[in-house]
Amino acid sequence: MFTGLIESTGTILSLEDRAGTRRITVSAPALAPKLHIGDSIAVSGVCLTALDIDSEKFHADLAAETVARTSLTRLAPGSVVNLELPTPAGTPLGGHIVQGHVDGAGTLLALNPIDPTAAKNQTDWWLQVEVPENTRQYMVEKGSIAIEGISLTIARWDGRIAAIAIIPHTWAATNLHTLAPGASINIEADVLIKLAVQRQLDSVFELTVDYLVANGY
DSSP: BBBBBBOOOEEEEEEEETTEEEEEEOTTTTTGGGGGGGGGETTTTTEEEEOOOOOOOOHHHHHHHHHHHSSSOOTTTTOEEEEOOOTTTTTTOOOOBBBBBEEEEEEEEEEEEESSTTTTTTSSSSEEEEGGGGGGGGGTTOOHHHHHHHEEOOOOOOOSSEEEOOOOOHHSSSSSGOTTTTEEEEEEEEEHHHHHHHHHHHHHHOOOOOHHEEEEE
């Protein structure tokens, strides 16, 4: 489990197609020394397994589901990614529960400074993201969302676009400042909202002819 509080950024060094899988190499000098083979690490919100680690980098293999559902394979060498290690038991939950199980890739529509005359690392920013259709039912105004692995709060929601206020620290300390409109970004809905929606759906009873026949009516 993660919290969506990014510890460091890394850089994609390479993407390599292998038999039945795809491997990425990530430069991560701040976190690689803390990793052991088989450890989990969130890469822009995607929970991956660290392999072939040295003091400067690690590798990770992408399953077919990861290739299909996330933005990782659309990146190029030099792309900046957000990195977070799993949350140790007993650690304060500073963000929200982030599983690293990305629901889909959305589209960054805009990232604009609130005060265009201020220094970029001193102004708040307004982020607008088009949420993939399969995840929209879990979006709630003032609810949590993980974008590129970052725990954020939805300020406005119109049924398709999530608008989010970004503080200067988040803009500077994550990969957000490297992204341009049109970029594909990983989105994970709040698992608690997912559970609430599922329970509501499970509790809806519909009387049908098939039900009556199956029950002897």
